[in-house]
Amino acid sequence: MLTVKNVHKSFHGNEILRGVNLEVKKGDIVVILGPSGSGKTTLLRCIEFLERAEEGTMMIDEITADFAGADKHTIADIRKKVGFVFQNYNLFQNMTAIENVMLGLHVGRHMKKEDARALAQKALDRVGLQDKYDSFPSQLSGGQQQRVGIARAIVLNPEVILFDEPTAALDPELVGEVLSVMKQMALDGVTMVVVTHEMNFARQVANHVIFMDQGVIVEEGRPEEVLEHPKENRTIQFLKRILHQDDKLFPSEENAAEKEAL
Numbered sequence: 484m485l486t487v488k489n490v491h492k493s494f495h496g497n498e499i500l501r502g503v504n505l506e507v508k509k510g511d512i513v514v515i516l517g518p519s520g521s522g523k524t525t526l527l528r529c530i531e532f533l534e535r536a537e538e539g540t541m542m543i544d545e546i547t548a549d550f551a552g553a554d555k556h557t558i559a560d561i562r563k564k565v566g567f568v569f570q571n572y573n574l575f576q577n578m579t580a581i582e583n584v585m586l587g588l589h590v591g592r593h594m595k596k597e598d599a600r601a602l603a604q605k606a607l608d609r610v611g612l613q614d615k616y617d618s619f620p621s622q623l624s625g626g627q628q629q630r631v632g633i634a635r636a637i638v639l640n641p642e643v644i645l646f647d648e649p650t651a652a653l654d655p656e657l658v659g660e661v662l663s664v665m666k667q668m669a670l671d672g673v674t675m676v677v678v679t680h681e682m683n684f685a686r687q688v689a690n691h692v693i694f695m696d697q698g699v700i701v702e703e704g705r706p707e708e709v710l711e712h713p714k715e716n717r718t719i720q721f722l723k724r725i726l727h728q729d730d731k732l733f734p735s736e737e738n739a740a741e742k743e744a745l
Contacts, residue, residue, distance in 0.1 A: 484509045484674065485530075485565075485643050490539035490550065492525055499525045500536065501698040505676075507643060512669050513676045514685040514706075517695035518721060523678040524570075526695075527645045530676075531567045532558045543642060563592075566636030566644040570651050572628040574620045580607060580631045581616040584638050592639075606638035607631070610664045626657035630664055637673070644668075646677040680725060686710060694718045 485507040492500040500522045507513055515523045528534040529550060530541060536550035543564050548557050574583050581603045588599035607616060610630040620628050629649055636644050649665070650658040662684055669675065669688050679685070685692055685706055692709040694702045694717075702715045713719050 484544065485676075486542045487526075487530060488540050490526065490529055490536050492522075492529055492534060492536040499698050500529070503539075503695075503698070503700060505693075505700075507674060507676055509642075509674055510672050511674055511676075511691055512689045513691045513693065514689040515676065515678045515693045515695060516680070516685065516721070516725075521695040522698040523695055524647050527567070527647050527676065527678060531565055531645060532561065533567070563639070564642040566639055566641035568629070568632050568636050568644060568646045568649050570648045572620070572625075572632050572652070574628055574631055574635075576620050579617045579619055580612060580623065580634075583620075583631055584635045587635065587639050602638050603634070606634035609637065610634045611660075624657060625653045626660045629653065629661050633661070633664055633668075637668070643674040643676060646675060646679070648678050648680070650679065650681060682710065682726065694721065696721070 485505070487503065487505040490500045490503045491498065503522065503526055505526070515526070517523050525534060529536040529539075532553065539550045541548050541550065541561075543561060546557065546560055546564070548561060553561075575586070578586070581600060584603035584606055585596070585599040588594040588602060589596055604616065607613060610633050612627060612630055612634065615623060615627060620631070623631065629652075633649075646665070650661050653661065658681070662681060665675070665677070665684070666688055677684070677689070689706050692703065692706045693700055694709060694713075694715075696717050702709055702713060702718045709718065710722065713722060
């Protein structure tokens with residue numbers, strides 16, 4: 484459904500993405516892990532054309548685009564198929580929750596206001612905000628604001644939704660409410676690509692995990708493969724640090740052989 488090939492992106496001469504390939508099938512929940520600066524967010528932003536990659540191609544359904552040369556009409560067509568949930572919500576502060584969710588339908592797709600409002604209500608109901616239609620962002624918690632951001636993405640009925648660390652800006656006690664919505668979306672068959680450090684979400688919900696570092700995909704596979712039996716040293720180092728585990732979690736081949744001999 485979504486295929487990305489050979490993406491290269493640099494900032495001020497520093498190559499952030501170095502030939503990244505990604506394939507997402509309908510219904511996939513893909514989680515991308517990696518340290519800060521590894522290119523995770525940049526990859527998502529290039530797919531959404533929030534950043535312009537210098538090289539590479541993408542295909543989504545019947546649309547094929549060259550990252551460097553895609554025109555505004557192609558980009559608009561892609562954005563109709565690819566939703567985006569930002570880390571910092573990106574809500575319009577002078578608009579209510581329902582107005583934020585309606586905007587893409589009413590202004591972007593020229594839908595009648597009453598029709599856009601009806602769909603926006605359903606989207607907000609879906610993320611548990613049926614009592615917050617007329618609340619402004621300043622009246623909402625961080626978790627509620629992020630759920631408005633999710634509703635804004637799903638109301639457009641995209642083929643795939645990209646999530647850029649959707650819980651990173653939240654207080655710890657608010658993380659669960661956002662992840663719960665995302666888990667339900669996964670059960671509903673929504674295709675998602677999620678940049679996150681929420682390891683339990685990766686284990687429980689994802690069907691494919693990618694580990695990136697220094698602009699390349701180091702390792703990928705099923706969650707149980709990458710998270711429990713990583714093959715690459717860089718993946719092992721990252722997981723040890725993020726999971727606060729000691730060296731015994733991922734024994735070397737030599738240590739494993741010694742243990743087996745005992």
